[in-house]
Amino acid sequence: MREVVAEAQRPVFLYSVGKDSAVMLHLALKAFYPAPPPFPFLHIASGWDFADLLAHRDKMVARHGLDLIVASASDADQARVTPFTAGADVYAETLLTGPLKAALTAHGFDAAFGGGRRDEEKSRAKERIMSFRSTSHHWDPKNQRPELWDLYNLRLSPGESIRVFPLSNWTEADIWAYIAQEMIDIVPLYLAAPRPTVERGGQIIVLDDDRMALAPGEAATLRSVRFRTLGCWPLTGAVESTAADLPSVIAEMQASTTSERHGRMIDVGAAASMEQKKQAGYF
Amino acid sequence: MTEPDKRELLRFITCGSVDDGKSTLIGRLLHDTGMIPDDQLVALAADSRRLGTQGGDLDLALLVDGLAAEREQGITIDVAYRFFHTAARSFIVADCPGHEHYTRNMITGASSADLAVLIVDARGGLTAQTRRHAVLCNLVGVRAMVLAVNKMDLVGHSPAVFDAIVADFTSFAARIGVTLVGAVPMSGLKGDNVCAPSPNMAWYDGPTLLTLLETADVRADLAAAPLRLPVQWVNRPNPDFRGYAGTIAAGTVRPGDAVRLLPSGRISQVARIVTMDGDLDRAVAGQSITLCLADEIDCSRGDVIAAADAPPQSANQFEATIVWLDEAPMKVGRGYWLKLATQMVSATVQQPKYVLNVESLDHLAARTLDLNAIGVAELATDRPLVFEPYADSRVLGGFVLIDKLSNHTVAAGMLNFGLRRAQNIHWQALEVTREARAAQKQQRAAVLWFTGLSGSGKSTIANLVEKRLLALGQHSFLLDGDNLRHGLNRDLGFTEADRIENIRRVGEVAKLMTDAGLVVITALISPFMADRDTVRAMLPAGEFIEVHIDTPLAEAERRDVKGLYAKARAGQIANFTGIDSPYEAPVAPEIRIDTMRETPEAAAERIVAYLNGPHRDTFQLLE
Numbered sequence: 001m002r003e004v005v006a007e008a009q010r011p012v013f014l015y016s017v018g019k020d021s022a023v024m025l026h027l028a029l030k031a032f033y034p035a036p037p038p039f040p041f042l043h044i045a046s047g048w049d050f051a052d053l054l055a056h057r058d059k060m061v062a063r064h065g066l067d068l069i070v071a072s073a074s075d076a077d078q079a080r081v082t083p084f085t086a087g088a089d090v091y092a093e094t095l096l097t098g099p100l101k102a103a104l105t106a107h108g109f110d111a112a113f114g115g116g117r118r119d120e121e122k123s124r125a126k127e128r129i130m131s132f133r134s135t136s137h138h139w140d141p142k143n144q145r146p147e148l149w150d151l152y153n154l155r156l157s158p159g160e161s162i163r164v165f166p167l168s169n170w171t172e173a174d175i176w177a178y179i180a181q182e183m184i185d186i187v188p189l190y191l192a193a194p195r196p197t198v199e200r201g202g203q204i205i206v207l208d209d210d211r212m213a214l215a216p217g218e219a220a221t222l223r224s225v226r227f228r229t230l231g232c233w234p235l236t237g238a239v240e241s242t243a244a245d246l247p248s249v250i251a252e253m254q255a256s257t258t259s260e261r262h263g264r265m266i267d268v269g270a271a272a273s274m275e276q277k278k279q280a281g282y283f
Numbered sequence: 284m285t286e287p288d289k290r291e292l293l294r295f296i297t298c299g300s301v302d303d304g305k306s307t308l309i310g311r312l313l314h315d316t317g318m319i320p321d322d323q324l325v326a327l328a329a330d331s332r333r334l335g336t337q338g339g340d341l342d343l344a345l346l347v348d349g350l351a352a353e354r355e356q357g358i359t360i361d362v363a364y365r366f367f368h369t370a371a372r373s374f375i376v377a378d379c380p381g382h383e384h385y386t387r388n389m390i391t392g393a394s395s396a397d398l399a400v401l402i403v404d405a406r407g408g409l410t411a412q413t414r415r416h417a418v419l420c421n422l423v424g425v426r427a428m429v430l431a432v433n434k435m436d437l438v439g440h441s442p443a444v445f446d447a448i449v450a451d452f453t454s455f456a457a458r459i460g461v462t463l464v465g466a467v468p469m470s471g472l473k474g475d476n477v478c479a480p481s482p483n484m485a486w487y488d489g490p491t492l493l494t495l496l497e498t499a500d501v502r503a504d505l506a507a508a509p510l511r512l513p514v515q516w517v518n519r520p521n522p523d524f525r526g527y528a529g530t531i532a533a534g535t536v537r538p539g540d541a542v543r544l545l546p547s548g549r550i551s552q553v554a555r556i557v558t559m560d561g562d563l564d565r566a567v568a569g570q571s572i573t574l575c576l577a578d579e580i581d582c583s584r585g586d587v588i589a590a591a592d593a594p595p596q597s598a599n600q601f602e603a604t605i606v607w608l609d610e611a612p613m614k615v616g617r618g619y620w621l622k623l624a625t626q627m628v629s630a631t632v633q634q635p636k637y638v639l640n641v642e643s644l645d646h647l648a649a650r651t652l653d654l655n656a657i658g659v660a661e662l663a664t665d666r667p668l669v670f671e672p673y674a675d676s677r678v679l680g681g682f683v684l685i686d687k688l689s690n691h692t693v694a695a696g697m698l699n700f701g702l703r704r705a706q707n708i709h710w711q712a713l714e715v716t717r718e719a720r721a722a723q724k725q726q727r728a729a730v731l732w733f734t735g736l737s738g739s740g741k742s743t744i745a746n747l748v749e750k751r752l753l754a755l756g757q758h759s760f761l762l763d764g765d766n767l768r769h770g771l772n773r774d775l776g777f778t779e780a781d782r783i784e785n786i787r788r789v790g791e792v793a794k795l796m797t798d799a800g801l802v803v804i805t806a807l808i809s810p811f812m813a814d815r816d817t818v819r820a821m822l823p824a825g826e827f828i829e830v831h832i833d834t835p836l837a838e839a840e841r842r843d844v845k846g847l848y849a850k851a852r853a854g855q856i857a858n859f860t861g862i863d864s865p866y867e868a869p870v871a872p873e874i875r876i877d878t879m880r881e882t883p884e885a886a887a888e889r890i891v892a893y894l895n896g897p898h899r900d901t902f903q904l905l906e
Contacts, residue, residue, distance in 0.1 A: 002516040002528055002571075006584050006625070031528070031571065033559040035520035118364045145692045146387045146608055148394040148423075149681045150530070151622055155690040158870075169375060171366050 001031050001113065004130075004164050005038055007154040008111035011164075012104070015041040015068070017057045018230045020115030020167055022186050023175055027166060028113075029064060040067040042103055042112075046095040047078045048232035050208050056187040071103035083234035084212070091235070110156055116165045117172070130154065131163040172228075176253060180246045191249065192226040192241040203237030228253070293496060296377040296392040296425070298416035299402030304433045308402060308471030309365055309378055310343025312493065315478040318367045343471075371497040387608035387655075390695055393420045394681065397501040398427040398464065400492070401452075405438045405468070409451050411642050417452075418641040421461045422604065422657065422697070424677055427501045428456065430466040431492060435484065436473050442486045458644060465495045505568035509593035510534030510542065511671075511679060513624035514586045518573055526557055526573040527582055529625065532678035534590060536574070537565045541591035544582050545669040550591050552577040585626040587669040587679070595679055597667040598701030604659050604673075605632070607652035609686070609693035615651055616783045618817035619693065621664060623682035628664040629820050630684065635660040652694070661702065665820060673697035687813045688867065720800035724758045728797035728826060729894060732818065734809045734869065735832030736861050737847055738839040740878050741806040744832060747887035748804055755891070760796055762789055764807030777858040783814050790818035797826060802894065810860045812867040830890060831872040836861045838879065 004011050013028065015021050028037040043057060061068045072078065073095045081094040104112060130152045132145060145153050154162065167175070179186060189206075196207045198218050205212070206227075207220055212234055214220065225238035226249070243249045299305040313319055319327070331342040363378040377392030393399065399420040403413055417428065430452050438444045445468040456463050467476050468487050475481030478493045490498070511532040518526040536542075540553045555575040556563040566572045574588065582588070589595055607613055613632060621630035635658035637646035652658045673680030684694040721728045731748065733741040745761055752759045764785075768775070772788055775781040786809055793803040809815050819827040839861070840848040851859035858864045869875075874893055876886040 003625075006516045030559045032518065033573070034524060034526075034557065035518050118366070146391040146683075146695065148391055148683060148692075148695045149677055150395075151624075151681065151683050153622065153683060153685050153690070153692045155620065155685055157690055160690075169364065169366075 001028055001164075001166055003152055004111050004113070004154065004162075005032075008156075008162070010107070010109050011039045011111040011113065012069075012107065012109040013037065013039055013041045013113045014100075014115075015043045015057070016115060016230075017043065017053050017060075017187060018115065019175055019179065019186050019190060020117065022184050023170075023178055024113060024115050024166060025060065025064075026178075026182055026184050036065055039113075040069050040107075042069045042071060042100075042107075042109075044096055044100050044103070045070050045072045046232050047072060048083055048095075048211075048234055050187070050189055050206075050230065050233050052189050053187050053230060056185075060185070069103065069107070071099045073099045082211075083232060088235070091232075095232075104161060109161065111154070111162045111164055113164045113166060115167055116163075117167050117170050117175075129165050129168045131165065132156075133161045133163060172253065173250075176246070176250045180250060187230060189227045189230060191246075192224050192244045194222050194224050195238070196220045197223045197225060197238065204240065205234060205236075206238050208233040291371075292373045292375065293398065293499070293501070294375045294377070294396045295398040295400055295496065296389070296396040296420070297400045297402060298389060298393075298420070299404075299413070299433075303402045303404045304344075304471045305378065305402050306344035307342075308431065308433060308469075308477065309376055310345070311471045311474055311477050312376070313365060313367050314343055315474060316367045316369055316493070369493065369497060374496065387606075387695075389416060389419055390423060390606055390608070393423045393425050394677075394695070396420070396425050398429065398496070398499055399425045400429045400431050400496075402431045402433050403448055403452075405432050405434045405441075405444050405448065408448050409455070413452075414455060415641040417455065417461065418459055418639070418644075418657070419606070421459050422606070423681075423695075424673065426461050427464045427499060428461050429464050429492070429495055429499070432466065432468045433471055435468045435475065436470040440468070440475075440481075440483045442468075442484075445487075464499050465489065467492045467495065505533045506535050508533040508568070509590035510536050510540070510588070511590075511595065511676065512536065512572075512574065512588040513626070513678065514582060514584055514588060515625050517583055524575075525579070526575050527586075527588060528571070528573045529588075530571045531566060531568045532624070533568050533676060535565060535567045536572075538562075542576070542588050543591040543594045544580065545587045545589055545594055546597050546667050547581065547586070548594075549578075549580050551580055585624075587624070595669055595671045595676075596701055597669045599664045599667045600702040601662055601664075601668075601670070602636075602659065602699045602702065603662055603682075603696045604657065604699060605635075605652060605684075605694050605696040607654060607656045607658070607694050609691060610654055611686075611693070612654070613652040613694065614783060614813075615780055616787060617811075617813055618665075618687060618820065619813075620685040620687060621662075621668075621682050621696075622685065623668055623670060623680075623698075624678055626668055628666045628668060629817065630662050630664045631817075632684075633661040633663075659699070662696075670698050670701065672700055687816055688811075717798045717800065720798070722800075724800050726757050726800070726802065728800050729802050729828055730793045730797060730818070730822060730826060731802065731804045731828050731830055731890060731894065732793075732809070732815065733804065733806045733830045733832055734815060734872075736834060736836060736839045736866055737808055737859070738842050738844050739832045739834035740876075740883060741808075741832045744876065744883050744886050744890070745804045745806040747883055748890050751887055751891045752802060752894075755895075757802055758800065759802040759804060762793060762803060762805045762807075764789070764805070764809075767807075777856075777864070779811075779858075779864075782811065786811075786814040786818065790821055793818070794821050797822065808860050808866070810864065810866045812869065815869070828874065828894065829869050829872040830874045830876065831869045832876050832878060832886075833868070834878045 032038060077094050081091055083091060129147060197204050198207060198214060198220055204223065204225055206225060223240055224242050226241045226243060227236060227238050230236060241252060243252045297305050297309060327345055330345045365376040365378060367374050377396060401413055401417060403409060420428065430449060432445050432448050449466045453463060467489065468484055469476035469492060471477060475483055476491050478491060480491055511534055512529050513532060514527045515529040518528050536553055536556065538553050538555060541550060542553055543550050553574055554577045556566050557573045557575060587595065615634050616631055618629045618631055621628050635649050635652060638649040638652065638656050638658040640647055641657065649658060671679040680698045682696045683692050684696065686693050717728065733745055735741050742763060749759050749761050767789060772785050775785050789805055789807060793805055796803045815829060843849060847856060850856045851862040860866050874890055
């Protein structure tokens with residue numbers, strides 16, 4: 001992180017407010033201590049964010065005096081595209097990738113920190129720690145710069161940018177162990193609590209507000225659930241769990257036999273879909 | 284269950300030729316150590332039916348082959364990092380490509396590895412690729428190797444085949460100086476001797492591959508070495524705090540330790556080791572820290588904080604081993620950015636002393652380095668580098684070269700040693716300074732560097748500028764490319780290498796003339812941006828004024844004042860800029876002259892106005 005700050009003109013922290021972001025924020029606070037992190041924090045709000053997540057974001061911003069920028073799709077796009085009317089690809093492109101690219105361009109950010117990890121998804125295993133994007137934010141997996149030792153070539157031509165993944169070599173287990181060890185504050189949704197839910201398409205959806213119309217035969221049920229990963233609420237499946245504190249979450253995770261992004265409906269589709277989204281500019 | 288972060292970490296790479304079964308082997312390791320979650324196994328079963336090469340069986344290679352393009356080609360094209368653990372150790376596997384054209388990715392994977400697993404197809408034995416990979420690993424300091432003789436099921440589990448391959452490799456390993464940690468006969472496809480001993484090869488009583496990985500002893504003790512802390516970032520949140528942040532490359536540091544700052548050589552003491560969780564009383568190699576020193580001394584990014592009694596060397600000429608990673612061959616004499624630890628300097632590489640044939644290990648003569656070539660060459664930097672030989676320190680001995688135009692990483696290198704002659708030639712301090720010479724002429728020295736196509740109007744406008752300066756009483760000198768080629772540069776032709784040398788010489792002459800206080804005007808095509816930037820870097824900030832005489836090729840060819848375009852089109856002149864040799868236009872020249880819109884007289888007026896303008900600070904026009 002310090003390497004990027006030393007060499008980039010205008011770095012930004014992509015703050016998703018999830019657990020990886022929480023760890024990365026903690027690392028940033030440590031890396032620059034006693035100075036505050038010398039870059040702004042960008043949150044892409046889709047309009048379908050968990051209320052608890054937004055509250056946690058604002059709490060962190062206030063506690064650490066962070067410079068927060070919130071970017072969203074236009075009102076027209078938000079009205080046109082919803083999780084219930086649009087396919088996963090159109091949804092991600094319109095409400096997430098589009099506003100992200102627009103914000104990066106509008107603010108002239110040339111380096112963006114993201115919480116991606118190589119263990120998350122197959123195409124991310126091949127991601128560099130410093131990942132180069134063309135002027136249109138596209139990723140060319142065949143033309144990435146070699147990263148030798150810990151030497152990063154951060155030189156850019158005008159308009160090009162880099163995505164930086166400081167957590168590349170962390171695993172989900174490492175993230176939880178670190179959160180427990182450093183007592184990092186995370187969004188409460190990661191811990192089990194009784195929440196109103198509905199089952200749809202094999203996933204348990206937590207009803208975060210009243211915008212989701214129930215189909216005939218569906219009924220809101222109170223279940224004790226938590227999340228392994230946080231996206232937009234209508235598109236993120238919860239897991240049934242009673243793990244209400246960190247040690248029990250870690251114990252559950254070690255016993256788990258499904259992968260973390262299993263609950264992300266945005267990943268469903270052709271097997272290489274994440275890679276295609278990345279080439280188009282998704283994180 | 285042990286906490287993952289409490290286990291010892293081993294980073295290793297796997298290398299092998301296409302179809303040696305590397306991806307299958309890694310898939311096997313992940314699968315047999317229980318790393319594959321159920322939902323991924325379900326997806327794998329579906330993928331195996333659709334894409335697999337194992338009939339209806341699970342194709343474990345698909346777990347590892349992440350990228351769509353490579354799935355289609357059926358080969359691995361990039362480095363992929365995989366994670367697994369056992370009770371004994373955590374592992375990070377760099378899956379290194381077997382494809383000939385992707386050596387750079389293998390070097391990447393190997394540069395941070397502790398151990399290499401070389402995979403050999405039992406049917407084919409050692410190949411040129413295997414030897415190349417062993418040499419590359421050894422080159423970047425991976426000395427511990429495991430030989431995995433794969434696909435034993437396809438040679439009837441024959442001990443004779445295995446023994447022959449091991450004997451072959453052992454003699455090769457001895458020649459290049461690597462340690463063979465072990466050799467295992469196995470089958471990644473069937474799982475024999477990967478994680479569990481094989482009933483099919485009872486004749487083999489050695490450890491399985493996994494056992495070897497769990498027990499290999501590969502760590503050097505870096506904490507005991509003298510302190511090396513490359514300064515990454517200066518932390519200055521307010522005037523009362525000044526900390527130097529970086530990752531300790533070697534050694535141990537405690538408050539009160541005497542340290543020497545390089546390259547300045549100043550000595551100070553460590554006052555504090557600052558962290559968010561309170562000050563530390565010691566920190567060791569590998570830790571990222573922020574140090575405060577007892578004295579207010581100048582120290583910035585790129586400096587190295589070292590043990591006062593055992594500092595590293597500094598030099599500006601070196602012998603280095605270089606692995607060329609770019610499609611375009613190395614340009615001898617061209618300036619590249621060189622990044623070593625947190626230092627960034629401009630460097631030029633000499634013609635290689637030799638390139639290494641990785642199969643015969645012969646030293647071959649070469650004029651340059653092509654993609655994937657490994658050579659030894661001397662290089663010179665524009666400022667001294669604080670360094671250690673790569674054999675002593677990966678951090679202070681390993682570097683990359685970056686093309687100044689494309690910003691691509693074009694080479695990886697390892698410093699072997701600094702050259703004595705650089706340490707013994709000192710600058711003679713001149714008592715009459717360049718500033719005094721310029722002041723005597725009541726002007727500020729500068730280089731007006733004209734660049735543009737042949738026939739664009741460089742010489743015409745340069746002559747007008749010089750006349751105008753003479754009329755103003757300013758002292759100038761015009762260096763014309765064509766004229767210089769009759770004398771100083773008459774030994775040079777028009778190949779890319781000769782053009783680079785041509786520019787270098789003109790740049791040096793221009794620099795001497797600015798030292799004498801003159802306004803130098805150069806009129807050369809100077810087609811390559813990197814070479815112009817090299818001259819820019821030779822001069823003090825603000826003294827290099829790039830003037831782009833911008834005439835479209837069609838117009839220059841239409842004018843064809845010297846009849847050269849006609850000759851080039853007729854094939855009588857080779858390497859002619861704009862015809863069969865590229866012209867790289869300046870991206871942000873100080874002055875751009877569009878000759879389609881501006882007369883030569885108006886252009887000359889504008890150039891002189893810029894030269895004597897207010898933004899070139901101190902200079903005042905003569906009355």
